[in-house]
Amino acid sequence: MKDKSLAVAGINFRNNKLAYLIVAIVGAAIVIQDIVFLILLAFGIEANGPDNMSMSLGDYLFILLILSAIFFPALNFRKIMNLGGKRMGFFKGCFVNYVILTAVLSLASVIIYYTYDAFMVSKIYRGGTLALLYWFGWVSNGPVVAFFQMFAFMFLAATVIHTLTAIQDKWYGWVTAIAIVAIISVFTPIAPLRAALVWFFNLIIFNDYAWLQIAACLVLGTLVYLVNKPVLARKTI
Secondary structure (H helix, E strand, C coil), X not given: CCCHHHHHHHXXXXXXXXXXXXHHHHHHHHHHHHHXXXXXXXXXXXXXXXCCCEECHHHHCHHXXXXXHHHHHHHHHHHHHHCCCCHHHHHHHHHHHHHHHHHHHHHHHHHHHHHHHHHHHHHCCCCCEECHHHHCCHHHHCHHHHXXXXXXXXXXXXXXXXXXXXXXXXXXXXXXXXXXXXXXXXXXXXXXXXHHHHHHHHHHCCCXXXXXXXXXXXXXXXXXXXXXXXXXXXXCC
């Protein structure tokens, strides 16, 4: 196949059955629970209080993105190399995976929020739904812009998780993990540093300007992912 990156992306998707299974089980459990509540409600039994809330079904889908960002570098890299794959093909292929996964899951999450979640809120979860789209303020910009905001943020999250996983077998992986914990621990109690931390989260999540939040996440996500290029070059098979 001429385009090796697409071949790698396809292998990653096909060898991600465990992640699919976990998400399917979690999603099925939530849907079954909601169906039981609806059946009870049909018989006049209200199993939930008036202020009961539920996490959005769409948010559970991102378990798939998180698991994929862990499994691809941790499990699939050596498999693909042993199949004759190239490091650059793996690098580009995973990037394709995350773009596709993030787009599909973000679109599904937005659709679920405005359909399934809205229906369940009107019936049994009258306290509302704990949806990232709502709590991060993205829905205030409309479903189309909210999709791009979620896509950008989740793309950044995927590249960060992938990169942290990829470097864990090296000394600088442990240093990075310790540094992240240290930064959060040190920045939180000190007011000026805490303000810097708040500014960063406002930039990538709660920004009043959707275009800036989207651009910041996409740029940061791409830069973080580029770190994998030299990491892969030194990675042992």
